[in-house]
């Protein structure tokens with residue numbers, strides 16, 4: 001069986017979901033026999049042509065994320081929302097209760113730790129925040145979700161190993177692995 005192409009992507013998230021992916025421990029060797037990694041924060045490939053499976057951590061929070069997820073969707077056969085930020089916006093969506101301007105002011109100029117010396121970021125090379133952080137499904141079609149903050153390593157391994165072996169994941173089994 002030829003190796004499937006796997007990508008992992010980090011949008012608006014804290015990297016905890018990627019940590020959970022690495023938490024599958026020695027089982028990663030079994031996955032390594034089945035996949036070729038074509039894009040990930042843990043490798044340095046510049047050109048992303050196609051992936052059979054892409055795991056996406058984090059919500060869509062900016063122009064950059066929006067364009068990236070559209071491109072990834074167009075080049076991916078099976079797209080998986082990895083973790084609660086990708087599934088519901090979760091922690092990253094907490095800012096949605098406030099205006100973007102108030103959130104930026106609090107972070108860069110008004111927080112006590114700034115000692116009155118903070119500056120609002122304005123460099124043109126910086127990503128442009130959207131007014132709201134939204135889950136992946138508001139930007140693109142999502143094929144599978146792995147909930148959890150972070151999602152359990154067992155659930156990630158289960159879903160990946162089923163898909164990589166051309167089996168249809170049994171979602172009750174995935175839920176049992178997460179919630180017991």
Ligand code: SF4
Nearest residue numbers: 013014016083085149
């Ligand atoms: Fe971090 Fe939790 Fe969001 Fe994953 S779901 S990126 S662990 S906050």
